[in-house]
Amino acid sequence: MIRCPACGTDNRDGSKFCASCGEELSALPDVICPNCGTQNPALNVLCYDCLSPLHPEEEDAAGEDPELAPKEIDASESEVTEPGTDESTEQPDLPEEEPSLGELVGTEQPEGAPLPPAEDIAETDQSLAAGVDGSDQPGVPVAQEPADEEAPPDQETEPQAAEGDQGDPPESAAQESELPAEPKESVRTELETDASTVPEETESIEPSEEPREPLDSIEGALPLENIMALPHRSESPDPVKSGLEEVERATLLGHELLVPRLGEETRRPAFEGRGAVPGRGMRAFLYILLCAAIVVPLVVGGHWFGSSITPRECVRGAFEAIDALPSGSTVLLAVECDPATADEVEPAVAAVLDHLLERKVSIVGLSTVPSGPPVALQWLEEAAQRAGGLAYGTDYILLGYLPGEESALRRMPQGLDVVFPRDYARRQDASQYLLIQRANRLSSMGLGIVIGGDHVHVKRWLEQVQAPVGLPLLAVMTASAEPALSPYYRSGQLLGMVGGLPGAAEYEALRQRVGPASESADAQALAYLVVVVAGLLGNVAFLLGRRKPETADASPERPDSGERANG
Amino acid sequence: MKKVLAAALGTLAGLWVLADTFIDLPIVDRIGGILLDGALIVAGSALMLGLLNLLLVHGRRVQREDPRRGPSLVLLVSLGITLLLGLLGGPASPSFEWLFRYVYYPIQATIGSLLAFFIVTAAYRAFRLRTWETAVLTGVAIIVLLAQIPGSARLCRYLPPLRDWVFSVPVTAAMRGIIMGTALGTVTTGLRLLFWVDQPYT
Numbered sequence: 001m002i003r004c005p006a007c008g009t010d011n012r013d014g015s016k017f018c019a020s021c022g023e024e025l026s027a028l029p030d031v032i033c034p035n036c037g038t039q040n041p042a043l044n045v046l047c048y049d050c051l052s053p054l055h056p057e058e059e060d061a062a063g064e065d066p067e068l069a070p071k072e073i074d075a076s077e078s079e080v081t082e083p084g085t086d087e088s089t090e091q092p093d094l095p096e097e098e099p100s101l102g103e104l105v106g107t108e109q110p111e112g113a114p115l116p117p118a119e120d121i122a123e124t125d126q127s128l129a130a131g132v133d134g135s136d137q138p139g140v141p142v143a144q145e146p147a148d149e150e151a152p153p154d155q156e157t158e159p160q161a162a163e164g165d166q167g168d169p170p171e172s173a174a175q176e177s178e179l180p181a182e183p184k185e186s187v188r189t190e191l192e193t194d195a196s197t198v199p200e201e202t203e204s205i206e207p208s209e210e211p212r213e214p215l216d217s218i219e220g221a222l223p224l225e226n227i228m229a230l231p232h233r234s235e236s237p238d239p240v241k242s243g244l245e246e247v248e249r250a251t252l253l254g255h256e257l258l259v260p261r262l263g264e265e266t267r268r269p270a271f272e273g274r275g276a277v278p279g280r281g282m283r284a285f286l287y288i289l290l291c292a293a294i295v296v297p298l299v300v301g302g303h304w305f306g307s308s309i310t311p312r313e314c315v316r317g318a319f320e321a322i323d324a325l326p327s328g329s330t331v332l333l334a335v336e337c338d339p340a341t342a343d344e345v346e347p348a349v350a351a352v353l354d355h356l357l358e359r360k361v362s363i364v365g366l367s368t369v370p371s372g373p374p375v376a377l378q379w380l381e382e383a384a385q386r387a388g389g390l391a392y393g394t395d396y397i398l399l400g401y402l403p404g405e406e407s408a409l410r411r412m413p414q415g416l417d418v419v420f421p422r423d424y425a426r427r428q429d430a431s432q433y434l435l436i437q438r439a440n441r442l443s444s445m446g447l448g449i450v451i452g453g454d455h456v457h458v459k460r461w462l463e464q465v466q467a468p469v470g471l472p473l474l475a476v477m478t479a480s481a482e483p484a485l486s487p488y489y490r491s492g493q494l495l496g497m498v499g500g501l502p503g504a505a506e507y508e509a510l511r512q513r514v515g516p517a518s519e520s521a522d523a524q525a526l527a528y529l530v531v532v533v534a535g536l537l538g539n540v541a542f543l544l545g546r547r548k549p550e551t552a553d554a555s556p557e558r559p560d561s562g563e564r565a566n567g
Numbered sequence: 568m569k570k571v572l573a574a575a576l577g578t579l580a581g582l583w584v585l586a587d588t589f590i591d592l593p594i595v596d597r598i599g600g601i602l603l604d605g606a607l608i609v610a611g612s613a614l615m616l617g618l619l620n621l622l623l624v625h626g627r628r629v630q631r632e633d634p635r636r637g638p639s640l641v642l643l644v645s646l647g648i649t650l651l652l653g654l655l656g657g658p659a660s661p662s663f664e665w666l667f668r669y670v671y672y673p674i675q676a677t678i679g680s681l682l683a684f685f686i687v688t689a690a691y692r693a694f695r696l697r698t699w700e701t702a703v704l705t706g707v708a709i710i711v712l713l714a715q716i717p718g719s720a721r722l723c724r725y726l727p728p729l730r731d732w733v734f735s736v737p738v739t740a741a742m743r744g745i746i747m748g749t750a751l752g753t754v755t756t757g758l759r760l761l762f763w764v765d766q767p768y769t
Contacts, residue, residue: 286688304718305721310720340675342676374667375672403607403610403611407606407607408607411603424658427657468588486742487743505717518717528716532713534687534688538695539705541691
């Protein structure tokens, strides 16, 4: 809060004018903290460094004599030479040597000191009314005196000062008569006064040879600098120094806050060297190379890689499991992937569905993923169209989405018509379909095929269905899920795995058919090679841009951001 | 009292469903089924709550003229159209299928396809021969990548058996350890919930 010097009203921080009396709040000289000597803006009530009251005399005197409050503020409004030079560091010493003007006048009390006797205050009041400055010290314009210096002289000096003031009325009168000519000179003198001379000027209590600040005796009067729109002495401090501090703070703040958010690419760890992050050119080259590796084989055609595919054991296991199904059996198809991963498994799913329908096996589809049913319906309808002559509800059916993940899978053994009252495509009662009447329970299914976007969905089926019910399971999933499901295949819980495009190409090879996976084998192979080339190029750049061995060895354990990204 | 009651109900439900796995009695199966049906209802309700929250958050942005209101408006309009088509014609209606097949599906697939470029950049930064561990990582990664290629025998006839060994021995062993650890952690967490050591729902 900013206290108005004229009326004492508290205004919001940042206010330029008093909301009560309209007094301009910004055109006030700075105030020196009586406790620590820090220069504070005039509008501050508490020191921003030590939180001590900046106007303790105002608070104390306002309780005893309200008339003193404005005067004290006038005294404290004196411009202070605080150029941020040595004087600022000497300020803590100043109070011991030079009594403040307010103290000399008798209106200002030292910190912790008891209030002066009422008669002293009255004498001071009279002297002020007579136009006598509390201190007729040479070179002691009020502007130069910090109003709240520490360790002011004891109270005895104040009455003496006041008495001394009383003894000079003719001088003051003469000074007053010279008032019109003096202001500029006194103000300029104040402005030109060197900061280092201030302590000397204020040391003695002898009458000053320099003219005092005019208008000081006039209650409520603004300093001449404000009236004449002269620059305040507080502005004379070295701006460069304060600016540098602010720049340093801003730089530090920006470094601490912004750098971590700018990402790894803006930092250059010492041990990584210059080639840590691919530059824009290298990134563009890699991306163009990848695009070319994928597009060119698809456009040009060719089966250089696709003609020599050797199926793996896990794919062969899946193929044999389906091949062993008796004709007329029913298979449960769990589509647990969303469109983002569906494209990768679609060739494998198409190959598996074609194999199933070729074997005259009925398919019951469902999903525990919200976006699974539309994908499943599309696949089933396309497979049915390829097979030809298949009827919905008899040869294949889609039951829809069941929320609850593991809880939903735990309910499956209760019966499919219990869990899925209606089918997905026709919204009819599921129990009326022949296929559901024939194969309502999981135990009546010959096989379960889980199509998973990641290993988590397949694991759920393994834990909640395969283990308690004993339903044999296959997995058709993305290639990245294969390592996580490898233990389940090795233990026999999964009869087989068909992972991604490579698995699809191998499955097509086992079926001795050329499908979309085989046709895109070359593109896929070249894309993999581009990834390998990227790794090699990264090493070349790393070795070329490597810094000194000592620096690199100094922090060998720092984790690489790329390793984290690579998982 | 409320907290104790909630915790007691949660514990009872958990123990009953657990017992349902091992005890084959009609009454246990029946009540266990009811509890699981309740879980399905709660899961479905959570979806609805998520939808409502989405509407509220983006609706407020549009209402307050937030700088980000443009994408929020697009989201709300898309949501409304999709909901309308699904409610009027059903999820298998031709219009809803068209929307899914020719709008949602391609957008999702496009986002998924961007992964390839991220992988290339990650490969550039990750495969560094800095220490012996990273050298092993890089070597194995290159072997598996090359072996994953359909027809990798054309590059080197040792790649397929090498890849099979990597997957069947070190990878399986490591994944088994991870699965065991995960399972033990799941058991621990479940016991902590059942015996009131953790009460996240109170």
